[in-house]
Amino acid sequence: MAMHVEGGWGELNTRGFVVVRNFLSQESLSMVLKPYLGKIKGERFEFHPARLLGPEGVAAVTYLEGRVRELFPEIEAGSGLHLTTFDPFSTFFPNNYDGVEKRSPPAGWHSDPPPYHLFQDMSQYLNCWIPLIKPKADTSGLTLLPMDALRQADPAIYEAIHRHGGAAFASRKLLPGAPGYWHSHRNYEREVLVIDRDGELDYITPKIDVDTISVTPDILPGDVIFARGDVMHRAQDQLTNRVAISVRSVNGDMKVHKEFLRRLPEFWRKGLANPEHHFGAALLAAFSFHGRETLTVQEVLDYLTAVFRRSPAEVAVAEATKGELLSILGLTEYGVIV
Ligand SMILES: O=C(O)CCC(=O)C(=O)O
Numbered sequence: 227m228a229m230h231v232e233g234g235w236g237e238l239n240t241r242g243f244v245v246v247r248n249f250l251s252q253e254s255l256s257m258v259l260k261p262y263l264g265k266i267k268g269e270r271f272e273f274h275p276a277r278l279l280g281p282e283g284v285a286a287v288t289y290l291e292g293r294v295r296e297l298f299p300e301i302e303a304g305s306g307l308h309l310t311t312f313d314p315f316s317t318f319f320p321n322n323y324d325g326v327e328k329r330s331p332p333a334g335w336h337s338d339p340p341p342y343h344l345f346q347d348m349s350q351y352l353n354c355w356i357p358l359i360k361p362k363a364d365t366s367g368l369t370l371l372p373m374d375a376l377r378q379a380d381p382a383i384y385e386a387i388h389r390h391g392g393a394a395f396a397s398r399k400l401l402p403g404a405p406g407y408w409h410s411h412r413n414y415e416r417e418v419l420v421i422d423r424d425g426e427l428d429y430i431t432p433k434i435d436v437d438t439i440s441v442t443p444d445i446l447p448g449d450v451i452f453a454r455g456d457v458m459h460r461a462q463d464q465l466t467n468r469v470a471i472s473v474r475s476v477n478g479d480m481k482v483h484k485e486f487l488r489r490l491p492e493f494w495r496k497g498l499a500n501p502e503h504h505f506g507a508a509l510l511a512a513f514s515f516h517g518r519e520t521l522t523v524q525e526v527l528d529y530l531t532a533v534f535r536r537s538p539a540e541v542a543v544a545e546a547t548k549g550e551l552l553s554i555l556g557l558t559e560y561g562v563i564v
């Protein structure tokens with residue numbers, strides 16, 4: 227069956243997401259799923275960057291990126307969204323159904339923090355969410371908050387999340403960043419939206435129960451959802467075993483500013499400065515390497531790729547000395563990287 231863009235690419239400007247039917251064949255789904263199945267062997271499997279799953283993981287991502295890249299011209303023609311390149315952190319997302327009572331919670335309402343810190347404008351970032359195992363069309367999918375409905379129902383929340391990432395509907399009691407924060411799905415208290423504004427975590431109480439305006443497209447393996455990076459989303463449920471992979475494209479011509487990082491809330495700056503953070507040190511070193519306050523997204527990605535090829539994060543830390551890293555992040559008072 228031919229690929230079909232339901233409602234057209236213009237949906238990316240209204241709702242912020244669009245469903246594309248018949249995007250992948252059964253054969254390519256099996257190929258993409260293989261590295262994941264080879265890894266789990268029955269044990270619980272958390273979110274996992276696909277590229278870290280060996281040559282088969284790299285091949286799966288390379289294939290999917292190629293397929294998404296073919297759509298760049300029609301996406302731009304239909305929505306104006308200019309995409310040129312990919313976020314390297316393509317990730318497998320299980321909903322952690324494992325048929326036993328004790329299981330990790332799935333993703334609660336959020337927009338993604340890591341790409342926001344890397345790329346700074348999440349309206350020019352497109353997540354292609356691809357179910358690989360999903361037994362039922364109306365179960366265990368991805369629930370999204372349409373931008374147009376949100377703007378009408380709660381303009382303050384809309385303004386707070388538009389173009390941002392790293393937002394969550396969660397309980398104020400869990401913050402900042404407590405265990406369970408990103409996974410407050412069942413029994414969560416949707417008291418607040420938390421996002422950074424002017425260097426502070428910002429708490430806003432929604433005027434509405436956001437679930438009443440949310441949309442969960444019926445979708446089966448073969449179909450995909452394209453969602454802009456600023457659209458809030460969560461796992462639908464844990465009723466059946468579901469595994470998805472997401473492939474993330476971005477406008478490489480966008481500018482990113484060191485100043486943006488200095489102005490992030492301390493909670494996020496400390497996270498990025500932690501040497502165990504998978505890209506924080508490399509991101510900061512990219513600015514030092516170029517000796518500029520402003521870089522393009524593509525320059526950031528090229529630098530990250532070069533660092534990751536040599537693999538250990540120490541390479542980046544060595545290049546942006548610890549002191550410089552701390553001062554870039556305005557954390558010199560800590561004296562050590564925490
Ligand atoms: O698949 C899920 O449950 C969550 C997916 C997600 O958060 C994402 O693709 O960014």
Ligand SMILES: [Fe+2]
Nearest residue numbers: 336337338459
């Ligand atoms: Fe997400």
